[in-house]
Amino acid sequence: MSEAGPVWLYDGVCVLCSGGVQYTLKHERDQRMRFIAIQSLAGRQLARDHGIDPDDPESFLFVEKGRALAKSDGVLALLKHLHGPARILLVGHLLPKPARDWLYERVARNRYRIFGRKSHCELPAPEQRHRFTLPEA
Structure with a gap:
């Protein structure tokens, strides 16, 4: 069985996130990616497990290989799984993490x-x- x-974990009522x-x-x-809305029961629990307030989320969460990434680190990890024009945003790796997170926080807020x-x-x-559920353990 493959990994x-x-x-x-995304904000399902946010137009940017849903887009x-x-x-x-x-x-x-x-x-292979799974998508979990933070408004769902599983999403609320996943958020709380990683220190995100499900009623006032300031970050989405990207969980890969047991590692949870938030803010700009999560965005960059997500982008590595894509093809298409959004990959240009991978240049964000060139910015220091505090600057990337500052930009992320402005958009998120x-x-x-x-x-x-x-x-x-x-x-x-x-x-x-089937992609909008958590994988079976």
Whole structure:
């Protein structure tokens, strides 16, 4: 059995985050990533397990090979799994981590105001639903 793919904990009512999930579904290299909305029971628990307030998330979480990455480290880890134009953001590795996280925090803190907020999490397309659950242990 192959190793489970990474898990992306995202804000399901954030237009930017939901758009990022849709982009990832189209541009992911190996189609193994799982997506968990922080608003779900599993998502709330995963957030709390990693020190993120599920009622006021200031970061998404990217969990890969047992390692949880947040803020800019999570974004850069996610980008490594994609092809397409978003990979240009990998130049972020050239910035010092404090500068990357400062930029990340500005966007995260203002994401609803800039990009908008949905009233509810979208349901994935039927052919993608299996990717919106945690892998079996």
